[in-house]
Amino acid sequence: EVQLRESGGGLVKPGGSLRLSCTASGFSFSTYDMNWVRQAPGKGLDWVSSISGSSRNKYYADSVKARFTISRDNANNSLFLQMHNLRVEDSGMYFCARGDILTGAAGGDLWGQGTLVTVSS
Amino acid sequence: QSVLTQPPSSSGTPGQTVTISCSGTNSNIGSNFVYWFQQVPGTAPKLLIYRNNQRPSGVPDRFSGAKSGTSASVAISGLRSDDESDYYCASWDDSLSGWVFGGGTRLTVL
Numbered sequence: 001e002v003q004l005r006e007s008g009g010g011l012v013k014p015g016g017s018l019r020l021s022c023t024a025s026g027f028s029f030s031t032y033d034m035n036w037v038r039q040a041p042g043k044g045l046d047w048v049s050s051i052s053g054s055s056r057n058k059y060y061a062d063s064v065k066a067r068f069t070i071s072r073d074n075a076n077n078s079l080f081l082q083m084h085n086l087r088v089e090d091s092g093m094y095f096c097a098r099g100d101i102l103t104g105a106a107g108g109d110l111w112g113q114g115t116l117v118t119v120s121s
Numbered sequence: 122q123s124v125l126t127q128p129p130s131s132s133g134t135p136g137q138t139v140t141i142s143c144s145g146t147n148s149n150i151g152s153n154f155v156y157w158f159q160q161v162p163g164t165a166p167k168l169l170i171y172r173n174n175q176r177p178s179g180v181p182d183r184f185s186g187a188k189s190g191t192s193a194s195v196a197i198s199g200l201r202s203d204d205e206s207d208y209y210c211a212s213w214d215d216s217l218s219g220w221v222f223g224g225g226t227r228l229t230v231l
Contacts, residue, residue, distance in 0.1 A: 035220070037166075044123060045158070045166065045209050047220035059219050095165055101220060102213040104154045104172040111165040 002026035002110060004096050009115030016086050016119070022079040022096030022112055030054075030074035033100040033107070036081050038117075040092040049081065050100070064090075086119045093117075124149060125210050127223035134231050138198040141226045143210030145191050149221050153213040155193040157186055160207045160225075169208070170195055197228070205230045 008020040022034070036048040049070040050059045058070055069082040079096050093114040099107035126144040133139040145151065157170035168177050170186035173193065183198045193212075197204055210223040 037220070044207075044225040045160075045211075045222045047211075047222060050219065061219055062217070097166075101154060101156050101171070101211060106168065106171045106175070106177055108156060108158060108166070108211070109168045109171070109177055111167070113165055 004098065004110055004112035006094060006096050006112040006115035009094060009117045011118045011120065012086055013121055014086060014088060014119055017082070017084045018086060018117060020081040020083070020094055020096075020115055020117070022081075024077040024079070024098075027098075027110075029077040032098050034072060034079045035097045035099075035108075036070065036079075036094060037097055038090075038092045038094045039114075040089075043092070046092075048094070051079070052100075083117075086117075088119050091117055091119045123224035124214060124217070124221035125212065125223035127208075127210060127226045129224065130227050130229065132229040132231055133197075133200045135200055135202065137200045138196060139200060139228065140194050140196045141208050141210075141228070143193045143195075143223050145193075145212060145221070147191060148216040149191075149212040149214040150188065150193055151191040152215060155186065155188050156211040157184075157195045158209045158211065160209065162207065166209065200230055202230045204228060 035050045051070045067085045071080045095114045096112045098110040101107035158166040159169045160166040173188040174186040208226045214221040
């Protein structure tokens with residue numbers, strides 16, 4: 001079955017760290033760009049970071065630059081988001097999503113169910 | 122505040138056609154493709170339209186996308202109760218080097 005499954009969310013104090021994972025199955029993972037998109041409770045979608053299939057290109061939203069690091073392990077069909085110096089405003093559901101939207105491909109055609117990150121003292 | 126501008130809400134009655142707009146700038150919609158996502162609250166987003174007006178397999182032809190200049194829209198014809206969802210537009214932004222989203226439009230079927 002073609003799917004994405006996130007894990008690693010949880011409750012963390014401000015200033016803390018967390019590492020999110022996204023495991024892919026059912027498709028050729030290494031041939032796709034991958035993305036993290038988050039959604040604060042009751043709010044809209046907010047792009048966090050993207051990585052190309054080869055890991056050569058990485059992009060970050062200004063709000064997370066220098067605090068978050070995106071990476072991937074194509075051998076194990078996994079995507080990661082290492083988050084440091086977490087802030088209350090980083091709280092929300094974190095989704096991984098497949099594909100790019102720059103080239104006109106069907107980017108965003110596959111999403112995981114999300115993993116919840118709560119930053120609170 | 123979102124980079125792309127959408128109306129916060131829209132509504133229609135069953136069978137009607139509703140259109141949701143999305144406004145951007147030359148650095149995003151004006152020079153890149155527009156995508157639309159549908160999200161039932163509490164679930165993951167679903168790709169509705171890609172490359173301005175293309176539908177992924179499985180998306181009914183009641184949904185159609187259009188783009189002109191720095192604006193885009195999605196039209197939903199033959200409105201059904203299960204179309205009641207949040208709708209988000211998205212595009213790549215050349216200045217920000219990343220995805221940008223609209224704030225979302227909540228569609229209510231009366």
